[in-house]
Amino acid sequence: MVYVREPSNRKAVFCFYLFFLVVLVGWYPQTTLACKKADGVIIAYVTSWTAVMPDPAYVTHINYAFGHVNDNFDGVRVDKPERLQALVALKKQSPHLNVLLSIGGWGSGRFSEMAASPGRREEFAKDCLRIVEQFKLDGIDIDWEYPTSSAGGISSSPADTENFTLLMHDIRSAIGKGKLLTLASAANGKYIAFRDIASTVDFVNIMTYDSGNPPYHHASLYRSPLSGGTTCEEAVAAHVKAGMPVEKLVLGIPFYGRGNKKEVKSFIDYKDLLKLEGFEKKWDDEAKANYMINRDGEFVLTYETPESIALKCAYVRDQGLLGAMYWEYAGDTSEGILRRAVYNGIIK
Structure with a gap:
């Protein structure tokens, strides 16, 4: 009788553990993905005119600045392509790293003319795909500052906002859903029809800086009598009101200060x-x-410290934003005082 029961008990135990293993295997990937989804992003802008190489341990994304609309209004020109190649090479040791080309920047023109023509838009979008494939990039970041405005000394048109939407749709169609499509946005949330591109783009990097000069802060988190034009809190609210989901917003942090010109x-x-x-x-x-x-x-002088950055990162987490970005990597110390603060605030 004992020997008859023992195999039965063993079978029951085996079935129990098999069932437990199946449940565990089915649960584990979902838990891992959930953890990855919960992790924030850290985007560092790295410029063509600096030489320092970023440490991938402290960032999830690198936006290389800059590419530009070419002279024919139908393609992309990359500043110092060899530097972009060197940044992409970092992925060999850090597979988690995403590298994007940021096209535009202050004073970078020809967007308005390109986006106004369906044919030129299509050719530009195709060239974005060429750039992605040639340099093995993870996506494209559009930094058109700012549609409908000639403040940067570039051409503009009242139709720029609508054409910006069409341009983003064209780029998405060209590069596919498997690549990242992001953009840099003015803190006030103007110039772009966010509701019309919310499902097209992966996230928006809000340039929550340069909102004032001494005697005002240029990147304050909240409003005070010394705050400049738009605070970080107000910038996020403006983007959400304009139709961009908060979980697709990335808060900008300046690795530089604004001085009064006379003494600083x-x-x-x-x-x-x-x-x-x-x-x-x-x-x-x-x-x-x-x-x-x-x-x-x-x-x-108005500027950031690790303490103010920690509070901004806490705000990012508390409000459900996707993460933080900063301009720009080379502004930090060699020890990485500020980038470590961003990393500790967003990832840890």
């Missing part, structure tokens, strides 16, 4: 502003922003 140059990298002397560091607790004053108490 108007644009100063973080690594350089640390060397400034003769100024007192101040903290605006309402805006959650850093600034410096001179001996007369005058506001001379």
Whole structure:
């Protein structure tokens, strides 16, 4: 009797463990994917005019700046293509890394003329695919600053907003759903019909900086009497109101400060502003922003620190944004004071 029961018990135990294993195997990939989905993105803009190579351990995406609309209005021209190739080569040691070409930038024109023509749009989109395949990129980032505006010294048209939408649809059709399509956006959420491209793009990098110069903050998280034109909180709200899902928004962080021009140059990298002397560091607790004053108490510099970045990253997580981006990698110290702060705030 004992020997009869034993095989039966063993069979029951075996079936139990088999069932447990099947459940575990079925559950494990879903859990892994959920964790990956929950992880935030960190996008670093890396420029053609700097030489420093980024450390892939602290970023998930690199946006290479810049590519441009070519002189014929129907294709892409890449600044220093050999540097882009070197960035893509980082993927060999860091397979998680995504590298995109950012096309545009302040003062980069010919978008309006290209986007106004269906034929030129189509050819430009096809050339985006060529660039993606030639350089083995993970996608394209469009940095047209800004549709309908000639503030950057470029041509514009009232039809730019509508044509921007058509351009993004054309690029998506050309590169396919398997590649990333992103864009850089003004903090105020204007110029672009976000509701019309929400399902077309993967995410939006909000340029939540340059919203003021001393005596005002240029990238404050919240509003205070010292805040500039648009705060980070207001920028996110403007984009959501315009139709972009919050989970597709990426908050911009400047790795540079804005000076008063008289005592501190108007644009100063973080690594350089640390060397400034003769100024007192101040903290605006309402805006959650850093600034410096001179001996007369005058506001001379607006800038970021690891402490202000930590609060911005906490805001990103609390509000359900996708992650953070920064302009630009070379503005940081060699030790990576700011990039480590972003990484610790978003990923850890």
